[in-house]
Amino acid sequence: MTAIRVNGLGKAYRKYENRWSRVREWVFPWAPAAYSQNWVLRDVSFAVGRGEAVAIVGMNGAGKSTLLKLIAGTVVPTSGTVECAGSIAALLELGIGFHPDFTGRQNVIMAGQLLGMSTEEILERMAWIEAFAEIGPYIDQPVRTYSSGMQVRLAFSVATARRPDVLIIDEALSVGDAYFQHKSFARIRELREQSTTLLIVSHDGSSIRSLCDRVVLLDAGRLELEGSPAEVMDFYNAKLAQRQIQTVQRRRLDDGELQTVSGTGEATVENIELLDGQSRPVAHVGVGAEAVLRVDVRIHAPIPRLVLGYIIKDRIGQDIYGTNTHFKELPQEQLQVGERIRYDIRFRMNLGPGSYTVSTALVSTDTHLVNNYQWKDRALVFGVRNLDKISFIGSAWLDPQISVLRDSRPVDAA
């Protein structure tokens, strides 16, 4: 079931040539338009199912906030349509439109009324709102005396006091402290279990990964990519890293996930595989076993310096370990066309059981911001199994030596 349907949505702001142009337009509506249209959002179409959580990411000025405002209905679209089923609660521009001179309590009542609650209903929920916001006696002070964190606390509490059908949050949660962030995420999860649809703008990759089912990437007002958090965030990070980017390709892997490959292409990874201690290619390695990551690189154009970097990521895309040949003091210099380089990266698989991916980067320094020859996300997927170690949990294998000292003598006898 669809909760939000956005169809060919566009928003243009008018920029008039001078201050009289608008007067002319109002007085003589038939005169030729004396303004230019600045499209901040164009041809955006997507649908969000009921109970789904979708994050919108993109660089500053990509049109994320405008999109949320259009969906929340405060801004009228220039083209296209927005359809929304049910009640909407929105935290736009870090707030909910509090009046600075009214007290927190008065503002709660006002905001509640604007969200369509009756006064009795708000008063009924006031205790919950106060308890959730935890701003203490400030609730009866004018809102202008609040810190921005307190305003967000109160705004979030009001917006979620009654379960909205659609909850829209524009970066508001990044203002709160870590304690309130945890609390609000827990509340959002609770609402989602009751099938509230969530739409958030955030720059925090880890909260997107943990909270959202899907990510929509906007670039310069257009929808660039839509997909699972892992694949879109990989692509977005690759894009972010190289604003001078030449190619970013995506390829669907056998497991159905998308792989992002970007770079200028002077050097490429030809082959990547995981070998066990006896140099046999394997898909799984035992915990603590010896493993070799073999990377074959080919040079397509002369480059002065080559560094190979790699990152092992876990199932939800969190970095587990990464390094490069710059740190390891093995940069290769003066590479010629046609050269092949084989890296054998030997290490002990001190990871917990699970599925992992390897991303590789061919660059010239210790970062991929200077020259990015090739960046390959999910270049390799491998598994780790606990074959011969005693049981443990977690993503790292930190096998301890545990010594126990028992002393039965009474304390004062010591």
Place this chain on the structure above:
Amino acid sequence: MLLPRRGTPALDRPRQDWRSRRGNAERTRERPLMLRILWNYRAFILGSIRREFQARHRNSILGSLWMVLNPLFQITVYTVIFSEVMRSRLDGAPGRYAFSIYLCAGVITWGLFADIVTRTTTVFVDNAAILKKLNFPRICLPVIVVGGSLLNFVIMLALFLVFLVVTGNFPGWAVLGLIPVVLVQCAFAAGLGIGLGVINVFFRDVTQFVSILLQFWFWLTPIVYARSILPETVQSSLRWNPMAAVMAVYQDAFLQDRWPQWQALWPTALMALLLCLLAMRLFRRRVGEMVDEL
């Protein structure tokens, strides 16, 4: 249902009304009746009028006393300055307080008019914060302003009536005839103010213009002086001033217990209707664009 419920079941039930928003051109087609909208948001409107009333004088020592003190001093000043000059010209109204009553009748009702016009002119600009963050029927905002102004007016009027009763000058039941006059005046002020308010979002010069306009208008209307002191030619040109007729009705009612002369009011009523229609047309056409300019 196993999930813990926080609200009443009826409210947590997912509503199936698909709210649809389209581009400007298509938007106007599917609009519900304005009165229905206002009724649905009555809690917000009434609550806002109350909050504004409370907040207005929250941080002052004398509080809501200022609301009375301000016009009281205005009336005193005018009385002192104009009373001697004008007393003989207020024909047919004897008594110690005649001029004060004449003044109050004009100043209090003009106050309502000026208050509505000034505040509706800036209402959208002043409420930019909530306009940008919340989606609600924008027409609520000027309605709140008119409601707040009316509330202040009713309080002032009540005090004035008490004064009239105490001094033995209570005019009689002709005062009841003023209720429709007040409504016409409100419609006139609201139509003018909402129209100017929409324009003000796009051309902020309007705020300045309105304050000058109201100054001129005040002095071009017989409020602190009697109509009779004006030369014949000027007197006849007063019929082009829609507020002059309204003020005359108030003054006649309070001073001479005369019921409103309806035929003198219809040009103002017609103008009020016209202004309201124009304002609504302008409002509907520009309401979507408004947020872009705030």
